Amino acid sequence: MPPTVVVIGGGFAGLHAARGLSCAPCEVVLLDRRNHHLFQPLLYQVATAVLNPSDIARPIRSVLRRQRNATVLLAEARAIDRASRQIELDDGTKLAYDYLVLAAGSSHSYFGKDEWERFAPGLKTIEDALEIRRRVLLAYEAAEREESEEKRRELLTFVVVGGGPTGVELAGALSEIARHALKRDFRRIRPEDARVLLLEGLPRILPAFDDDLAASAVSQLATLGVEVKTGARVTAIDATGVSIGAERIPTRTVLWAAGVQASPLARSLGVPLDRAGRVLVEKDLRVPGDERVFVAGDLAYLEIEPKKPVPGLAPAAIQAGAHTASNVISLLHGQKTRPFVYKDKGTLATIGRKRAIADIRGFKITGVLAWWAWLLIHILFLIGFRNRVLVLIEWAWAYLTYERGARLITGGGNPK
Amino acid sequence: MPPTVVVIGGGFAGLHAARGLSCAPCEVVLLDRRNHHLFQPLLYQVATAVLNPSDIARPIRSVLRRQRNATVLLAEARAIDRASRQIELDDGTKLAYDYLVLAAGSSHSYFGKDEWERFAPGLKTIEDALEIRRRVLLAYEAAEREESEEKRRELLTFVVVGGGPTGVELAGALSEIARHALKRDFRRIRPEDARVLLLEGLPRILPAFDDDLAASAVSQLATLGVEVKTGARVTAIDATGVSIGAERIPTRTVLWAAGVQASPLARSLGVPLDRAGRVLVEKDLRVPGDERVFVAGDLAYLEIEPKKPVPGLAPAAIQAGAHTASNVISLLHGQKTRPFVYKDKGTLATIGRKRAIADIRGFKITGVLAWWAWLLIHILFLIGFRNRVLVLIEWAWAYLTYERGARLITGGGNPK
Numbered sequence: 134m135p136p137t138v139v140v141i142g143g144g145f146a147g148l149h150a151a152r153g154l155s156c157a158p159c160e161v162v163l164l165d166r167r168n169h170h171l172f173q174p175l176l177y178q179v180a181t182a183v184l185n186p187s188d189i190a191r192p193i194r195s196v197l198r199r200q201r202n203a204t205v206l207l208a209e210a211r212a213i214d215r216a217s218r219q220i221e222l223d224d225g226t227k228l229a230y231d232y233l234v235l236a237a238g239s240s241h242s243y244f245g246k247d248e249w250e251r252f253a254p255g256l257k258t259i260e261d262a263l264e265i266r267r268r269v270l271l272a273y274e275a276a277e278r279e280e281s282e283e284k285r286r287e288l289l290t291f292v293v294v295g296g297g298p299t300g301v302e303l304a305g306a307l308s309e310i311a312r313h314a315l316k317r318d319f320r321r322i323r324p325e326d327a328r329v330l331l332l333e334g335l336p337r338i339l340p341a342f343d344d345d346l347a348a349s350a351v352s353q354l355a356t357l358g359v360e361v362k363t364g365a366r367v368t369a370i371d372a373t374g375v376s377i378g379a380e381r382i383p384t385r386t387v388l389w390a391a392g393v394q395a396s397p398l399a400r401s402l403g404v405p406l407d408r409a410g411r412v413l414v415e416k417d418l419r420v421p422g423d424e425r426v427f428v429a430g431d432l433a434y435l436e437i438e439p440k441k442p443v444p445g446l447a448p449a450a451i452q453a454g455a456h457t458a459s460n461v462i463s464l465l466h467g468q469k470t471r472p473f474v475y476k477d478k479g480t481l482a483t484i485g486r487k488r489a490i491a492d493i494r495g496f497k498i499t500g501v502l503a504w505w506a507w508l509l510i511h512i513l514f515l516i517g518f519r520n521r522v523l524v525l526i527e528w529a530w531a532y533l534t535y536e537r538g539a540r541l542i543t544g545g546g547n548p549k
Numbered sequence: 550m551p552p553t554v555v556v557i558g559g560g561f562a563g564l565h566a567a568r569g570l571s572c573a574p575c576e577v578v579l580l581d582r583r584n585h586h587l588f589q590p591l592l593y594q595v596a597t598a599v600l601n602p603s604d605i606a607r608p609i610r611s612v613l614r615r616q617r618n619a620t621v622l623l624a625e626a627r628a629i630d631r632a633s634r635q636i637e638l639d640d641g642t643k644l645a646y647d648y649l650v651l652a653a654g655s656s657h658s659y660f661g662k663d664e665w666e667r668f669a670p671g672l673k674t675i676e677d678a679l680e681i682r683r684r685v686l687l688a689y690e691a692a693e694r695e696e697s698e699e700k701r702r703e704l705l706t707f708v709v710v711g712g713g714p715t716g717v718e719l720a721g722a723l724s725e726i727a728r729h730a731l732k733r734d735f736r737r738i739r740p741e742d743a744r745v746l747l748l749e750g751l752p753r754i755l756p757a758f759d760d761d762l763a764a765s766a767v768s769q770l771a772t773l774g775v776e777v778k779t780g781a782r783v784t785a786i787d788a789t790g791v792s793i794g795a796e797r798i799p800t801r802t803v804l805w806a807a808g809v810q811a812s813p814l815a816r817s818l819g820v821p822l823d824r825a826g827r828v829l830v831e832k833d834l835r836v837p838g839d840e841r842v843f844v845a846g847d848l849a850y851l852e853i854e855p856k857k858p859v860p861g862l863a864p865a866a867i868q869a870g871a872h873t874a875s876n877v878i879s880l881l882h883g884q885k886t887r888p889f890v891y892k893d894k895g896t897l898a899t900i901g902r903k904r905a906i907a908d909i910r911g912f913k914i915t916g917v918l919a920w921w922a923w924l925l926i927h928i929l930f931l932i933g934f935r936n937r938v939l940v941l942i943e944w945a946w947a948y949l950t951y952e953r954g955a956r957l958i959t960g961g962g963n964p965k
Contacts, residue, residue: 168690168958185601187955194734195956204736207690207958224694259959274584274623278640318610320620519946519954523939530935538935539603540611542584542623543675544960 135159135202136231138461139220141210141398143170143193145450146430146457147236153458155200158465162228164220166209168192171259172515174447175524177299179262181306182270182314182537186259188524191517210237212401215423232425232461235398235412236454239431239445242394242409249370253387256299263544265388269307270542272386273315276322289327290384292375294367295391296333297341298482301350303388304331305485308357313535329359330382332375334366334391339490341444341480346490349499353488367391393445395432402426407434416472418457427460429453435473443475447514452476483507486532551575551618552647554877555636557626557814559586559609561866562846562873563652569874571616574881578644580636582625584608587675588931590863591940593715595678597722598686598730598953602675604940607933626653628817631839648841648877651814651828652870655847655861658810658825665786669803672715679960681804685723686958688802689731692738705743706800708791710783711807712749713757714898717766719804720747721901724773729951745774746798748781748791750807755906757860757896762906765915769904783807809861811848818842823850832888834873843876845869851889859891863930868892899923902948 136159140147143165151163169190178184197203209223213235219227241255254264269291276288289311293304311327318324331338331354338361339347351361362377369376374383395410404420405413411434412420418433420426430450435443443449453473460470479493481503489503498506508528515521527538552575556563559581567579585606594600613619625639629651635643657671670680685707692704705727709720727743734740747754747770754777755763767777778793785792790799811826820836821829827850828836834849836842846866851859859865869889876886895909897919905919914922924944931937943954 168686168956185603185955186959187601187957190957192734192956195952198733205734206694207687208694259957263959270584271623278622278624317614318608318621519952523942523954526939526942536611536935538939539601540584540608541603541606541675543602543679 136465137162137229138232138234139164139228139230140234140236141165141220142236142238142430143167143205144173144236144238144430145447146238146454147234148193148196149451149454150234150236150427150429150457150461151197151203152200153455154461155202157202157458157462159202159231159461161200161203162206162230163193163197163203164206164208164210164222164228165193166207166223167258168194168207169259170196170516172520173257175511175515176256176259176262177302177306179259179539180256180265180269180303181310182266182540183306183531184524184527185539186263188520188527189515190259191520196516210398213398213426215402215426218425230425232464233427234454234457234461235402235426235428235432236430236450237396237398237432239393239395239409241389242392243389244392246370249389252370252372253294253389255389256303266539267542267544268386269310270540273319273322273324273327274542275385277319285322286328287373287383288385289322289324290330290382290386291327292330292332292382292384292387294332294370294375294387294389296331296335296338296361296363297390298339300331300333300390301338301354301482301484303390304329304359305354305357305483305488308359309485310537312358314537314540316535331359331361332365332367332377333361333363335363337363339482342482342490342492343497346492346497346499350482350484350490353484353490353500357485357488393431399428399432409434417460417470418453418473419460419470424464427457429457437475443473444480446480448478449475481507481510552881553578553645554648554650555580555644555646556650556652557581557636558652558654558846559583559621560589560652560654560846561863562654562870563650564609564612565867565870566650566652566843566845566873566877567613567619568616569871570877571618573618573874573878575618575647575877577616577619578646579609579613579619579621580624580626580638580644581609581621582623582639583674584610584623585675586612586932588936589673591927591931592672592675592678593718593722595675595955596672596681596685596719597726598682598956599722599947600940600943601955602679604936604943605931606675607936612932626814629814629842631818631842634841646841648880649843650870650873650877651818651842651844651848652846652866653812653814653848655809655811655825657805658808659805660808662786665805668786668788669710669805671805672719682955683958683960684802685726686956689735689738689740689743690958691801693735701738702744703789703799704801705738705740706746706798706802707743708746708748708798708800708803710748710786710791710803710805712747712751712754712777712779713806714755716747716749716806717755717770717898717900719806720745720775721770721773721899721904724775725901726953728774730953730956732951744776746776746778748783748793749777749779750782751779753779755898758898758906758908759913762908762913762915766898766900766906769900769906769916773901773904809847815844815848833876833886834869834889835876835886840880843873845873853891859889860896862896864894865891897923897926
């Protein structure tokens with residue numbers, strides 16, 4: 134029997150780890166509790182009704198169909214027992230491994246205020262994206278039916294909490310929906326009167342970018358009508374609004390793009406974690422003191438320089454996944470592992486139609502050019518030819534007509 | 550103030566009634582509890598993972614955007630009070646009408662066995678389609694993890710109840726998924742071993758078609774491996790199977806395509822209904838004894854010949870909707886209404902790849918030719934150019950690769 138390498142998680146890191154093992158002398162078992170790999174950088178476009186779920190997601194099975202040494206299991210890992218080298222699954226069965234690649238990723242963190250989740254959904258899964266789409270579109274529908282001027286204003290106020298790339302993208306897209314996509318669709322309200330606020334607790338948005346680019350993002354957001362509030366620490370969120378200390382913003386729609394926390398699976402490893410629950414890995418991405426367990430992607434914490442970790446971006450996860458595979462292969466051949474070196478290929482954030490910022494190896498661009506770079510790179514990295522073609526068409530349609538093709542309200546029982 | 554025409558329902562009949570009133574001297578208010586018009590004839594393709602929801606649905610607002618006299622309200626009608634000419638809405642408010650077009654359609658009927666609904670979802674809405682997709686795909690995933698041969702066989706048995714066009718389409722598509730789309734994706738099971746059964750209580754399937762065509766459909770289904778059981782009256786459905794009298798079919802996935810019942814809104818009219826709850830309308834589609842209320846689409850019962858009513862098909866609903874609009878216009882101008890004459894343009898049912906039957910004004914075709922006719926007609930009638938292009942691409946992709954592009958399992962909490 135060849136040794137078994139279990140990969141937990143079918144995101145960027147897990148999938149590239151599994152693929153990297155395609156010619157290795159081992160069996161690969163990839164576990165995920167979802168049946169699809171998700172191209173998360175475009176998830177906000179599903180939330181804002183440009184793209185369909187299947188444009189940015191593909192069944193993990195069909196991605197790995199041709200890899201004869203790979204088995205895909207739809208299952209959730211409950212705990213990892215390193216002593217017996219077993220993983221406990223949701224149905225109580227155990228799965229043995231010779232090597233383990235843990236790439237279970239992260240989910241939202243409400244900084245201990247879990248009761249906010251109901252009022253301010255985050256954006257990690259397809260279901261999250263469809264829920265956000267539903268809430269945003271229903272707010273306009275409810276406003277069209279509302280008699281009271283004051284309540285109408287509440288319904289047409291949209292608050293995004295968190296000024297990272299996802300928050301910026303969501304806020305920009307919400308503003309474009311109001312100003313363009315819905316413009317002529319209502320009779321009693323003017324969608325273009327909607328207010329979109331972006332709240333950030335730190336002194337500035339987009340901390341991963343330098344000051345000039347972040348400032349450019351703020352002014353590009355302003356041209357879209359997004360109000361950016363920095364230094365705004367949210368102290369309460371409920372059904373009727375958001376509080377920032379004494380200030381109150383009445384709103385019915387709050388979206389959460391603020392904190393992430395690592396998968397709770399990391400805790401069962403019994404090794405030191407950082408404050409966000411990430412595993413403090415060795416330079417070769419292994420768990421300290423364990424020959425057989427690697428951690429890759431958002432779940433791993435590894436510093437490039439003191440206090441500057443590998444960022445939680447798709448390219449970093451892809452590199453870490455592939456590197457893990459090559460280290461496992463080294464071990465299978467009785468060789469030594471190599472340390473992981475993150476290659477920074479650049480950071481991009483899109484703000485809206487023809488608006489974006491990019492930092493490509495110190496080369497900083499803003500506006501139209503950055504937007505085209507963003508477009509090109511995201512099309513190139515979408516998994517699957519079919520998805521590329523369909524996304525191109527959806528984008529061309531949205532660009533030419535200002536329409537949002539996927540403006541469907543579904544789920545959540547009958548809309549009221 | 551011009552008179553107000555309220556249209557309840559944004560399906561084929563309601564939408565065409567509203568559109569037909571675009572140049573009439575009246576205000577049109579279209580009420581629907583969903584924000585989208587759905588191209589129901591292709592809904593089974595969303596359920597079987599070929600198409601995306603937004604390929605076959607479009608926001609009613611954007612369909613009616615350019616019609617200046619039309620207002621769209623996302624709201625549910627609770628009751629109709631003909632005496633005061635008012636409609637009671639879900640939020641307790643009342644909406645007054647001068648003329649009313651009731652086109653609220655139908656939903657599933659479980660023939661009084663409502664407890665079957667949990668185990669055998671029907672196919673009327675986008676949510677239904679996604680739930681069916683989820684159940685079918687999860688059955689294969691569970692089979693891949695199952696150790697017991699017997700349970701694996703249960704999981705790979707799919708039962709469709711009801712031998713009308715929807716049941717035939719679903720059964721054919723389920724068989725194609727097993728034989729082609731999933732073929733090489735699993736390691737422990739052979740999806741092509743899946744069993745697909747189509748159960749019909751009557752002596753033959755497809756009662757709307759003549760004997761020859763129905764027989765052709767049975768043999769085309771057989772080439773796909775679908776087992777057709779006629780005269781099979783289902784007596785029980787539960788979590789582990791279906792009973793037909795003493796016979797038991799162990800299965801985990803049952804789909805319901807058997808009965809429909811009219812919208813309960815019809816009851817509040819206080820006029821005679823047929824057994825399925827449809828309104829027995831006058832020849833001009835008005836409610837007996839009421840000058841101002843019309844019923845169109847699936848909710849109306851009107852006989853073409855004794856015991857042969859206008860069929861519950863999309864073309865009939867479109868014709869009835871448009872006819873209602875022209876009758877309302879006649880009344881607005883103080884003229885008489887005209888009786889509705891149904892023009893039968895043909896009936897089609899698709900069975901699978903290059904398999905279909907068609908009866909076009911007595912001209913009967915089967916197989917490849919009928920399939921191409923079906924394809925062409927469904928593309929032509931899809932609302933919106935964008936949808937046509939995207940559906941064509943999805944179909945071309947599915948045809949050339951045997952792949953199903955939209956094979957995502959979403960909803961229902963975390964899949965187990």
